[in-house]
Amino acid sequence: AGATAAGAPARKGETMVGVPFEGRSTVRVGIIGLGNRGGSMIDLFLAIPGVQVVALCDPVKDKTARAAAKVTAAGQPAPATYTKGDHDFENLCKRGDIDFVYAATPWDWHFEMAKTAMLNGKHVGVECPIALQLDQLWELVDLSERTRRHCMQLENCCYGRNEMRVLRMAHAGKFGDLLHGAGAYNHDLRGLMFDPDYYEGPWRRLWHTRLRGDLYPNHGFGPVANYMDINRGDRVTHISSFGTPSLGLAQYREAHMPKGDPSWKETYIESDRTISLVQTAKGRVIRLEHDVSTPHPYSRINSLGGTKGVFEDYPERIYIEPDHTNDSWGDFSKYTDFDHWLWKEHANPPGGHGGMDYIMVFRLMQCLRVGLVPDFDVYDAATWTSPVPLSHLSIKAKGAPQAIPDFTRGMWKKARPGVDSEKPEEA
Known part of the structure; x- marks a missing residue:
């Protein structure tokens, strides 16, 4: 067999490019992790017709009980609950009445949960990052291809109205x-x-003691990858990353945490700001930034430039020819004609991240129900997450470029649909 595209290991199954879900009248969902994220995302699953939440898992019993009460309050049967320790999610994944597993847990668990779900015949969606090591990303790609189950990176910020x-x-x-x-x-x-x-x-803070690179690239990377049709006509080939000193968390601790606090035993190495440059096969450049340790208004930057102009977000502004002249930004709100059909249908969606979470869950559940090819797949998940290990390696090597694997094994050359989808004629 040997190696294939861009040093990729030989394919063990068949590609998942263009593979539709099996249609079903009701999508039966199991949720693992019911903290801040899972405990609020359950509201969105319950708000969508044709979706039933059948099982819940969290080792913190009161969180599971609160989520279960939401299910019955929505008029659905009481869900099965799994609260017996950190590995009870394995029993949830073994159930025969689940179509889709959603995992919203600390990062350390994402890989194992995605893997367990697929090995038990379930499609799975995981919060970011989907895994933290390159070999784990390859394993998820291979498992998706072998099991014929889709493995998706959720909370990807691709479904915002602006994006x-x-x-x-x-x-x-x-x-x-x-x-x-x-x-x-x-x-x-x-x-x-x-x-x-x-x-x-303290699980999230502890990652700042382990890695120096971009711990959370997905929010920024996903939308720009979509604009450039990454894995759908272009692909990312290399990343070079640079990191500042790690000072912010230690200074915050000094100012705010009492001396006996356990955090004083921690040594932070994560760069306060990581800046990465990503090259594509077509020669385009994507800049990624990560900074959660210094004072800064929230920003995902979200910019796109081409030969006719540029868009920049935070705040949103646009300058494209021939619409704008005189070197002054134009009004992005004048381009509502280009709103995606999902935003035309759901003008005021509920939930977090400005409604994009609801739009994402609605569309994913629609694809599962109607039997459509998902808008994004395991290749996107692996690509959007690859800066986590690779930026760390690049910073350690003083910015030396690191090759980004071709997780599609050559399938990226073929144009295909993605998040810019057509409205389906629902069955």
């Missing part, structure tokens, strides 16, 4: 030939990371 509008404008040629884009997770999390009640334990 979907820019995507459709890019595909309509409004930016001309695409040249560059940028995405980020610049979000001051110092207070939350030292808050003993917000996260269940």
Whole structure:
């Protein structure tokens, strides 16, 4: 067999590119992890017709009980609950009455939960990052291909109104030939990371003692990858990353945490700001940033530039020819004609991240129910997450470029649909 595209290991199954879900009248969902994220996302699953939440898992029993009460309050049968320790999710995944497993747990568990779900015949969606090591990303790709189950990176920020509008404008040629884009997770999390009640334990802060690179690339990377049709006509080939000193969390601890606090035993190595440059096969450049340790208003940057102009977010502004002249930004709100059909149908969606979470869950459940090819797949999950290990390696090597694997094994050369989807004629 030997190695294939871009040093990829030989394929063990068949590609998942273009593979539809099996249609079903009701999508039966199991949820693992019912903290801040899972405990709120359950509301969105319950708000969508044709979706039943049949099983819940969290070792913290009161969180599971609160979530179960939401299910019955929505008029659904009481869900099965799994609360017996950290590995009870394995029993949830073994159930015969689940179509889709959703995991919203600390990062350390994502790989194992995605793997367990697929090995038990379930499609799975996982919060970001989907895994933390390159070999784990390959294993998820191989497992998806072998088991014929889709494995998806959720909370990908691809379904925001601005992101979907820019995507459709890019595909309509409004930016001309695409040249560059940028995405980020610049979000001051110092207070939350030292808050003993917000996260269940210090798991998120502890990653700042382990890695130096971009711990959370998906929010910024996903939308720009879509604009450029990454894995659908172009692919990312290399990443070079640079990191600042790690000072922010230690200074915050000094100012706010009592001397006896366990956090004083921690040594932070994660760069306060990581800046990465990603090259594509077509020569385009994507800039990624990550900063959760210094004062900064929330920003995912979300910019796209081409030969006819540029869009930048936070705040949203646009400059494209021939619409804008005189070197002054134009009004992005004048481009509502380019809104995606999902935003035209759901003008005021509920839930977090400005409604994009609801749009994402609605669309994913629609694909599962109607039997459509998902808008994004395991190749996107692996690509969007690959900067986690690779940026760390690049920073350690003083910015030396690291090859990003071709997780599609050559299938990226073929154009295919993605998040810029057609409205289905529902069965």
